[in-house]
Amino acid sequence: MSGSIHSHFVQAVGAEHVLVDEQTLERAGTATFATTQRVAAVVRPLDRHEVQACLRIARRERMAVYPFSRGKNWGLGSRVPPRDGSVLLDLGRMDRIVGFDEEMAWVTVEPGVSFGQLYEFLRERRSRLFANSTGASPDASVVGNALERGDGTGPYGDRFQHVCALEVVLPTGECVHTGFGRFDGAPLAPLHRWGVGPTFDGLFSQSNLGVVTQMTLWLTPLLRSLSVVRFSVVEASRLPRLVDALRGLRQDGTLRSSIGLWNDYRVLSTRGQYPWHLTGGKTPLPRAVLDSIRHEWGGASWFGTTAIYAASAEQGRAHCAHVERTLAPLVDHLSIDERHGEPTSGHELFIEDDPAFMFLQGIPHKQSLKSVYWRKRMPPPEHPDPERDRCGVLWACPTLPFHGTDAAAAARIVERVLPAHGFEPLTAMVAQTERSIYLVPLIIYDRDIEGEDERAMQAHDALLAELVDQGYLPYRLGIQSMNALPSPGDDHGALLRRIKRALDPDDILAPGRYDFRDTWPEEDE
């Protein structure tokens, strides 16, 4: 980065927040898999005005800028830009909770606010509300997760469906608000998603069209009845009918929370590290060895959990009975852990004796994070950091129809392709809407092993290509998969090009990120 550009950024955010030292740049360019992109600088604005100033500098200097919230997009590129030579715009200092309404159940946050921070904020206020958390890190950004259309537990699991009033800095430095947020001080802004006129929220999710500097997130009440449903099947052949029954429970309104399904490999990877002693140090873990282990857990091949939220004990019990009646004939094991407060006992549940219940009430945990040490020879440290510890994580994100035959077919693809490339088929499925499932195949490996980065990427690419070929298109992309989509059959490329050019005439904001420019037509008509 030239000295003059550097001095412009220093003027905008202060010298101590323009980082160009080798160690910082090296660290900023490190993901959980092999990357080659060089970062030019890390610039850390304090507020929206500084973001505007940074984008105006970038525009004047024709300098690509890549914003990130807290950089925990593990398995998909962390904070590494798809292009070489970008300035990283680190929004981590913008970590204020700028609005909160207990009665109307919302909170407005900046991109630096983490799930853990939001939980602490609500807990300190003895709020009767919770924000659902991801299964990933408590340090992950709430805004970042919502914009990437990540998922959570609880009734608002489809997170991006339950946010509104985005404040966005456009690549030109202009600032807009979605919904009613454009009217100064509008009390309706945090309450109503659509506003009036065209709705722009979608433009700023999975995109490079603006930098979101604030977002309102709707919160869910802590209710008097919360039950955890756990089930499993021994034979994978039972999966299709089970999945279809779960779709029915979601569509009939009984289940309002997300539903998770994990295969035996994935469950093993969350319970401890790779059983080196059982395989003589070889990888991947043979099915026969896994079979010998899983017999200790009743031999199940697929495990599921979901939760039942209800306003009263009576409603909770009725839901549980319906779930039990529906699932019992289709599974080998079913347990429903019911916790019903009495109607007189007040709203606060905060069951603190069970990690599952805690998580379902918005308390983030680090369980999944530890599992990225699965293939490491070191134990997961007290404070896990996959980038520092060279944990390899590659994530593919295919979407499936919420249908038994598709769930089984996609699982079979993962279970065939990953072992063929030397990795365990660690797989989960998450259903948080009524018609689709997010498949979560993870490739976890040890970046310290020679050649493993390349093998893992080959496995990822082969897996994603085969899933896409079967119609299981990704719902989210990492920097390793921005070009993994098939060609559109319509003028989508032309539309995206028109919008990108209109909003970012100098192409300075995160070029290559979800803009599919390989599908753009050559010329405007």
Place this chain on the structure above:
Amino acid sequence: MSGSIHSHFVQAVGAEHVLVDEQTLERAGTATFATTQRVAAVVRPLDRHEVQACLRIARRERMAVYPFSRGKNWGLGSRVPPRDGSVLLDLGRMDRIVGFDEEMAWVTVEPGVSFGQLYEFLRERRSRLFANSTGASPDASVVGNALERGDGTGPYGDRFQHVCALEVVLPTGECVHTGFGRFDGAPLAPLHRWGVGPTFDGLFSQSNLGVVTQMTLWLTPLLRSLSVVRFSVVEASRLPRLVDALRGLRQDGTLRSSIGLWNDYRVLSTRGQYPWHLTGGKTPLPRAVLDSIRHEWGGASWFGTTAIYAASAEQGRAHCAHVERTLAPLVDHLSIDERHGEPTSGHELFIEDDPAFMFLQGIPHKQSLKSVYWRKRMPPPEHPDPERDRCGVLWACPTLPFHGTDAAAAARIVERVLPAHGFEPLTAMVAQTERSIYLVPLIIYDRDIEGEDERAMQAHDALLAELVDQGYLPYRLGIQSMNALPSPGDDHGALLRRIKRALDPDDILAPGRYDFRDTWPEEDE
């Protein structure tokens, strides 16, 4: 319209579908209130390709084109464009139901498909699914209602939240699909809203950025338990606590359907026509006369209804008990009409003995439509047609926080402003989300009375101005209110201008419709 333009349209859609006769143009320019706009022609394309051809002609000829689905946007302008001299693009011939999946619960429709037609389609197939209906006409367009962000009953009451895979013809004639719809034949297109990358659905709702030629609508299962909750309060002072309790029932997951509240004036207007005999022919209806009538109904000033949908009798009963426990102390009358099928009795409920139950299962009715004859001296005909019969209807659409004090304050404004202008304060409130309410004040009058058109518009303008001044911003606009919004406090006008110019470089699609061009900056920077 010049002869050469005429012949281009004839070439595109056929001579019999380019209408320029005086009677058609006169009829097309008639709304339920006074309008002055002249329509240049009505062009009726058969399919998406003809829509594309029409837009290309319009672009070449710099001719404004205004699309409408079935033209039933009563009270907000019907099919009349905001600008003079437009060609109407009548999408009514595009009335195909092009896709349907009973198992996954969706249907794909063209803009000409009406609520009545969709209901008949499902009924003929003995579907176990329903599409919720509006309280307006069975002849209204499903696509039009969704794009205007209209509301309905049932769990998918916020209609635009439950659609996906829009097919859109851009003003340039290009064609795009939202979500996964851009990938040819993607089975995921009707199942998952977001797709991958930026989400464009919102751009084409309440906008002039494209012509939606197809849309997938999600359907709801007919369940074994459906209950209708009816309640009322005598003193309006009870309204605030009632509204707050209803918010609680919505947020705790008990109520999944919309909640309606009607004031006494509005209820009277749906039960029959104006009681001329009690007022000696004078208007508006004095409060004292209304009071004498409402005492026949137990003296209530506000009436409410909602519905409880549940998968089993037990769940339904538990929900009803919770609703009863919550509402009973807050209302003067409460009745819950519970209908629970036995678990063995199959899915189809189709209770046919009660109009309320029928409506809650997606069967459209004409009840509200008849009420627009309230002030007419003729009785509502067998086939109501407010435009033909010169029924005056003006609708304002303010949004309220779902909060008791706001509901009461807004109702007081309506009850003060409309009578002062000579009209009854006919008012409903509809809550179909967890944090906001749609206020529905209606001005119903007789267009055959000299000067009434002007007085009604003055009343509308005064009412909307005062509501907006109090922060109760419209969630939807008619051609009479496109410029009723306050100025945005941000660069929203610049964003909308950038997008409109990028997508519609020649400004031919519905100019003035939800584009707020009075807020556009003069120059690009």
